[in-house]
Amino acid sequence: MNDKELRKVGLKATTPRIKILQFLAEAQHHHVSAEDVYKALSEAGEDVGLATVYRVLTQFQEAGLVERHYFESGHSVFEIKQDQHHDHFVCLKCGTVEEFVDPVIEARQLDVAREYGFDMTDHSLNIYGVCKACKA
């Protein structure tokens, strides 16, 4: 049950929240749009409004349960927050998103920010191109 996890971050354990959190955790492709969540729940017979999906996702984001990313093309996707930070490969052919982490890049970012007198609170690195599957 996700009930506890929700209360832990100060949110009432309501049906929509539980369903959405569950869906995010089980989603095969981690990165989903609000619309994706809405459609999936609707198809599963859950009667959750799109506005609620947006509200809940925003609350989850504020609570640190999910991250929101804005990829080129202007619309955003959400993913359950993982233990470790990571960056993304975005395939321009099939739209797939793959995750990766590179310690060298992570470290340099901090250094560069410091050099410029910038307090880094967050960062996002997206590599766009063609994934292995699409090249085949």
Add this chain to the structure above:
Amino acid sequence: MNDKELRKVGLKATTPRIKILQFLAEAQHHHVSAEDVYKALSEAGEDVGLATVYRVLTQFQEAGLVERHYFESGHSVFEIKQDQHHDHFVCLKCGTVEEFVDPVIEARQLDVAREYGFDMTDHSLNIYGVCKACKA
């Protein structure tokens, strides 16, 4: 005159296009939104419609004259394409965008992409935080 530059990329040298290109080239802060362009031209007495600004900016982007970036917060900015690629610091307080280049990061990105069997066509790295000026 920008006339030649426009024709070179296959676009008729019309007044709106010339004005917009000129504005982008002279803009003090390189990164401007479509709205910024529209307002600046209006204030300068140029009668260019917002729809035209969007159309022209998109054409410029396709022609490789400008780049479009989508920063977190969901709205995009345009900048005249520079000789060199660069990444961005985005100040969450004042919205300012600063540019930087780090060879170490650039090189690692290529390596990482290769390791994952990914053909990189483009990438974007944005560091979010508080800039020097806002900390003061």
Add this chain to the structure above:
DNA sequence: CTAGTTGCAAATCATTTGCACTTGC
């Protein structure tokens, strides 16, 4: 001349908000 371009208004799209109603605790 005439295909490409423009301005304006109306149309979209993603996301947000107002409000009367419902539900967790």
Add this chain to the structure above:
DNA sequence: GCAAGTGCAAATGATTTGCAACTAG
């Protein structure tokens, strides 16, 4: 019971598009 949460419909803000009038080559 009551504040917090929800659904729906209407509002928003950014961007796009239809179309009749205009202009560069």
